[in-house]
Amino acid sequence: MDMQAPAETVLSNARIVLDGEVMTGAVRMQGREIADVSPGAARGEDMGGDLLIPGLIELHTDNLERHIQPRPRVNWPHDAAILAHDGELASVGITTVFDAMRVGSVPSEHGGYEAYARGLASELMQLRAANALKISHFLHLRAEVCSATLADELAQFGPEDRVGIVSLMDHTPGQRQFRDMSKLKAYVQGKRSLTEAQWQEHVANLKALREANGAAHEAATVAAAGRFGAVLASHDDTTEAHVATSAGYGIRLAEFPTTQEAARACKAHGIAVMMGAPNLIRGGSHSGNVAAQALAEADLLDIVSSDYVPSALLTSAFRLARMWDDLPRAIACVTATPAKATGLTDRGRIAPGMKADMVRVTMLGDTPVVRAVWSQGRRVA
Template identity: 65%
Template sequence: MNSPCHASSLARSCQSDVPADLCLANAQMVLPDRIVTGSVTIEKGVICDIAEGDRVLTGAIDCAGDLVLPGLVELHTDNVERHIEPRPKVDWPHLAALIAHDAELASTGITTVFDAMRVGSIHGGKGRYINYARKLADELLAARAEGLFKISHFLHLRAEICSETLLDELAAFGLEDRVGIVSLMDHTPGQRQFRDLARLKTYVAKKRGMNDMEFAEHVENLLRLQKSFGSKHEAGAVTEANRLGAVLASHDDTTSEHVATSAQNGVGFAEFPTALEAAKACRAHGIAVMMGAPNLIRGSSHSGNVAAEELAQADLLDIVSSDYVPSALLLSAFHLAQVWDDLPRAIATVTCNPAKAARLHDRGVLQHGFRGDVLRVRTVGQTPMLRGVWSQGNRIG
């Protein structure tokens, strides 16, 4: 892993406030390969010392044997969309929504987030999606520049292949936006995430309030869009991701053929492969596999796809995302620790592994010179309880 002085420009776009010094002592520190009793000291937002031993120096916080681990890194969350549209067709003021979203993530131990925003609109009917990403991104970037956030925020553009305006919407973004991730989304009915149309109907009917006729029209429209724009949009989104200097991610790969295409496109990590076959193909191609924390905690996919724990047991799980439940991210890591009997390995799926996948080389590990994003955690039974959250040494939770 590169040292912070070689961190990407993406990493340098984070908060720049100079915090007070911090020392967390008498802690069980979760290092990449072991857990040791000791202390971590942060100065000017950066870890300056890792020391073993249970001594508590004057001015240090006595963690009384609690775990101390790196702040969580979230690559894919629908949470910002939930805040800007808390109910279907209910638009919430964006700045207020962003601040609430930021505070919620901080309260769950997430100190770095890639906020997922859909690009690619569909006009007309109850299945419509409006173009909102450029405006929301402007507001997010302005809030970040003004230091309004507790945690680090970056952009994740979800490129919806099955849409009408994808390439025009992607073209509105430039290098100055420092887009971190572009993911290739294809929600065409009958394949990938929604191979089972009955499950799609249940999901869409509840979310969009469609009757049977409206759902049938929606499916027909999506199939038409895929036929008209699918190949062009996929190739164009790959080109745009390269232009923006973003990490490219696939979404809902199901077959080895899907993964072969992803590898050809230069995909760095796979979001939520839906079948064991796809996860195995990802491993063969050197593509990191990300699964959802809700899937892991619930023991199954709400769409009827492969269970995250099945992939974990097959040694095919690298990264976990909170997806649509922010508080599930920390909980999922401790669940994985039971599956693997290896807490450092489990913590890596929500810290250093996602940081590496997103090309952030200054965080995700308790190590000298890395960002002072740290958590204090106590376990009650098998449940992790946050007792402190710090971003660059500043207490935020």
């Protein structure tokens, strides 16, 4: 695949979404970087008055897992799955992704799951080294403390693996995301077709694993994030006590707090709040937790993630723009703010010296439509 960006590209007659304003003008790219942003007319590729926004930055997506296992117990060839995932993200305007991979497995006859992250990460890095990918990929290790093998799996990764985020997860039944056991039962039995006896065994097994390993796994996760140089995130904080524990670990990013109480506590501790785009678009959480719209209306929402629907990231930004009547602020939730939260100082904004990651968007009523995508100066969609 040709990874070379053109020596120079000028995109003119665009409505450019900048920090705090939308300016009609032109963007000049030289190689992989933005060289100049100027108001008014300029010679170049005519954008026809369409919006030009920074490339979207996705911090938490399960999309790669969906590609490697498109149906329960159906495993897809990994190279093909990674390439399809990469192409799908590029097509919806995502130019940087932190691919979520679970670490921490649960060996069990019923309801268990095996380790996979180390092998999949190596395959992803091999494709990146072969210049086969369209967009920038980092790793997001989802560390499940309620498991049997978390510490051993974390030990298989190092600073060379581009681990950008480690999220501290605890899916012990009866708390956090699945405080409502009926919601958890419906989710697990629908996904795995467990009998009642198998369901009871599954719950008892997970609770026993948390009791035996939880404290040691939390400590191993915090230490691993430091070893990788990665951002440490919390997951499904529900109470002020959860948030206080997160703050004590040095966490500055909260994934999907489940209550407004927890989101407010995050704000008090200087922890950025990230919510899922499907929650925002559907008007509520599929698990019965706090609605992302309620947090946005209360000024408690900082970052949006596509979670399990890649195209939802762009759609959610424009939903927020209508809610807040502020397009630059909404676009920042999927560009500049996630870049800042993960220490990526070279992207997330349209400005000289930044990576030439941009998306051309036109509107079909209230629906944003991607017309073109550039990743580091190359047209990829």
